[in-house]
Amino acid sequence: MSERTASWPEASQRQFSAWANDNDRTEAAAYGVALASVEAELNVFAVSRAYRRSGADYLVAAKDAVDLENAYRLEISGVDSGDSATVARRVRRKLAQLRAVKDDDSIIACVVGFKERAVVIQTQQGE
Amino acid sequence: MISQLHERALTAADRAEVLIRREEPAAARRMYAIAAALEHAAWSDVPAEKARTRSILAVSAAWLYYRSDNPDRGRQAVIDFLLTGGLQRAARRELRQVAQLLLPYIRREADLSPTASRVEILDAVAEGFGIDVQKLSRFFAATKRTLELRLSLNRLVAEEVLRSVYLECFRRRRAIVNPYGWLLIESFRAAELRRTRELASTTNDIERLAESDDDDLADSLGEEG
Numbered sequence: 215m216s217e218r219t220a221s222w223p224e225a226s227q228r229q230f231s232a233w234a235n236d237n238d239r240t241e242a243a244a245y246g247v248a249l250a251s252v253e254a255e256l257n258v259f260a261v262s263r264a265y266r267r268s269g270a271d272y273l274v275a276a277k278d279a280v281d282l283e284n285a286y287r288l289e290i291s292g293v294d295s296g297d298s299a300t301v302a303r304r305v306r307r308k309l310a311q312l313r314a315v316k317d318d319d320s321i322i323a324c325v326v327g328f329k330e331r332a333v334v335i336q337t338q339q340g341e
Numbered sequence: 342m343i344s345q346l347h348e349r350a351l352t353a354a355d356r357a358e359v360l361i362r363r364e365e366p367a368a369a370r371r372m373y374a375i376a377a378a379l380e381h382a383a384w385s386d387v388p389a390e391k392a393r394t395r396s397i398l399a400v401s402a403a404w405l406y407y408r409s410d411n412p413d414r415g416r417q418a419v420i421d422f423l424l425t426g427g428l429q430r431a432a433r434r435e436l437r438q439v440a441q442l443l444l445p446y447i448r449r450e451a452d453l454s455p456t457a458s459r460v461e462i463l464d465a466v467a468e469g470f471g472i473d474v475q476k477l478s479r480f481f482a483a484t485k486r487t488l489e490l491r492l493s494l495n496r497l498v499a500e501e502v503l504r505s506v507y508l509e510c511f512r513r514r515r516a517i518v519n520p521y522g523w524l525l526i527e528s529f530r531a532a533e534l535r536r537t538r539e540l541a542s543t544t545n546d547i548e549r550l551a552e553s554d555d556d557d558l559a560d561s562l563g564e565e566g
Contacts, residue, residue, distance in 0.1 A: 262351070
């Protein structure tokens with residue numbers, strides 16, 4: 215476990231209004247925190263996106279990657295007001311999903327808990 | 342990073358997402374089609390030994406085709422990806438999933454024969470354009486009644502003309518922006534053509550009768566009477 219600090223300017227009223235939708239706000243914020251977290255902890259960076267059924271996955275890899283051969287698919291989940299138990303449940307569920315699929319895909323699962331100020335990162339190496 | 346084509350595909354997909362948020366689904370579908378074609382081209386440029394890169398791009402292109410206004414092309418692309426091989430197992434599984442989702446579009450088109458019922462055709466057109474089937478059904482009925490009254494078309498003939506026009510509308514749906522306008526214009530055009538053909542046929546019959554022997558004509562007229 216490591217401790218990191220993130221800081222950002224206070225949101226204006228206009229920004230609050232623009233991000234009034236809870237789901238959109240949590241999702242976008244989780245993307246930002248997750249990308250910063252994997253960069254700080256695993257030294258991998260967002261190098262591309264790839265489209266899937268709903269939305270697009272971020273693909274992260276070493277900074278000097280020239281293709282996606284060693285890229286990880288980054289699965290991000292945000293928990294807005296849930297406590298540590300909610301974050302832990304989300305992590306367990308995500309891990310169960312990943313274990314259920316015996317896959318050759320390399321995945322990083324990242325759950326961001328805003329109320330708890332906790333980020334949990336789990337990697338699954340492809341076969 | 343992978344290629345300029347991939348970068349351009351992502352830019353086009355971003356634009357499509359903006360169009361979705363602006364509630365312009367038709368324009369978004371067209372933009373997704375551009376993004377899909379670019380991603381497909383990016384996939385073609387990746388050497389065969391880079392299985393993971395090819396797998397990611399193939400799956401991404403397939404989903405972009407799925408969101409586009411060109412499911413037929415998407416189905417063909419998925420077949421290309423799978424036949425070309427060299428993909429990771431997860432990618433193959435996901436491509437089969439996309440193919441399954443694209444299948445109803447393809448099947449529906451193949452199943453819609455010229456003898457399809459009015460309900461089947463109206464359902465397909467409404468779904469194809471994302472419009473209300475009840476409203477389309479009322480539009481069909483109103484047009485049919487107008488053709489019967491204004492062009493003196495037989496009820497069954499009017500129905501047949503409209504069914505064929507609506508079927509054509511479904512087949513050309515990707516090229517039609519305003520379905521109601523297109524249907525109205527093409528319905529009248531087809532009905533006029535049908536009426537002209539019927540008139541020509543009747544004129545020919547009369548001319549044939551006129552050229553025949555007097556006795557035959559008399560017999561014919563007698564039969565008519």
